[in-house]
Amino acid sequence: MTLAPPQVRGRLTAGALLAPLVWFKSGGAAEWLFEPADVADLQDFLRALDPAVPVKPLGLGSNLIVRDGGLPGVTVRLGKGFSGVDVTGDRLVAGAGTPGILLASTARDHGLAGLEFMRGIPGTVGGAVRMNAGAYGRETADVLVDATVVLRSGEQRVIDLDALGFTYRHSDLPDDAIVVAAGFRGTPGDKTAITAEMDRIAAEREASQPLRSRTGGSTFKNPPGHKAWALVDAAGCRGLTVGGAQVSEKHxxxxxxxxxxxxxxxxxxxxxxxxxxKAQSGIELEWEIQRVGTPK
Structure with a gap:
């Protein structure tokens, strides 16, 4: 695909390897990788881009399989220009590139409770909004006020919580809409108690999850009334391998x-x-990890 974009202030790279950017450390290249300098840079780029060219946002790559044939079109990765949290009263506004742990820590530092679970979210705010990420009994929809997105046309729009169509690990955002910021609301709380809860979450994750492995986080959604890990274990899949891939012995x-x-x-x-x-329990697990791109 030939690309004739306007002069960008960020970085545009042809054939960029994506494996180093995703947690699984596997997969093909992006046909084009665009790392915009800021929201205006992203908007200008999208306005000038042929509408037929597919666009795919990429966060920290923690909940993602990039297939070995790579990603066609333009992959958009939001960097430092999209990271940071502003706090006014009980409201926090975070850039989409902000890691969940930074959002939780900032809320704690301002004595705001309710976002401790974000300590256990391995991705960015943008990814959390897109998939209604959750952990430890809470989810993004519980604390989100609104999301600012840039549409494929380059238009910027603020979408209120009720219009995002959140369900379990799902939003109604179009695939090519790019979250650039999100507003959250915390509840005034005791810093010591907030810190203790974040420490508990960190310790529980360390004890129960293979955090030091090349992994993608939770693979399957929990079916109603069940835990995915228990169904996988009951089906005898602990330690199961295909090629160089393995079901974790730890989780x-x-x-x-x-x-x-x-x-x-x-x-x-x-x-x-x-x-x-499915054969063992009759239950059909749904992927939670997103799978994108083309096979090799």
Whole structure:
């Protein structure tokens, strides 16, 4: 694909390797990778881009499988210009590139409770909004006020919580809409208690999840009335491998790249787990990890 964009103030790279940018450390290249300097740079770029060219936002790559054939079109990665949190009263406004842990820490520093669970979200604010990320009994919809997005046309729009269509691990945002900021509301609380809750979440994650492995976070959604990890375990999948991909021995709702896995290995392992769970329990697990791009 040839690209004739206007002069950008950010960085535009052809054939950029994506494996170093995602947690699984696997997958193909982006046809084009655009890292805008700021919101205006992103808007100008999208306005000038052929509407037929697909656009895909990329956060920290924590909940993502990029297939081995790579991503066609333009992959947009928001960097430092989109990270940071402003606090006024009980309201926090965070750039989409802000890690969940920074949002939680900023809320704590201002004595605002309710966002402690974001300490357990391994991605960015943008990703949390897009998939209504949650952990430890809470989810993004519980604390979100609104989201600022840039549409494929380059138009910027603020969308209120009620219009985002949040359900469990889902929003109604169009695939090519790019979250650039989000507003949250906390509840005044005791800093010591907030800190203790964040420490508890951090310790629980360390004890129960393979955080030091090449993984993508929770692989499957919890079906109503069930825990995905328990269904996977009951189906005998703990430690199951396909190529260089393995079901974690520590937490069976995590898949791991042991070092040589392709994205095809990881996705095939996930599908094998789904098949075994369906055969054993009759329950069809849904992917929570997003799978994008083309096979090799």
């Amino acid at each position: 069976t709702n995590f898949l791991i790249n042991t070092g040589t896995a392709t994205s095809a290995d990881i996705e095939a392992l996930g599908e094998e787990v789904r098949a075994r769970v």
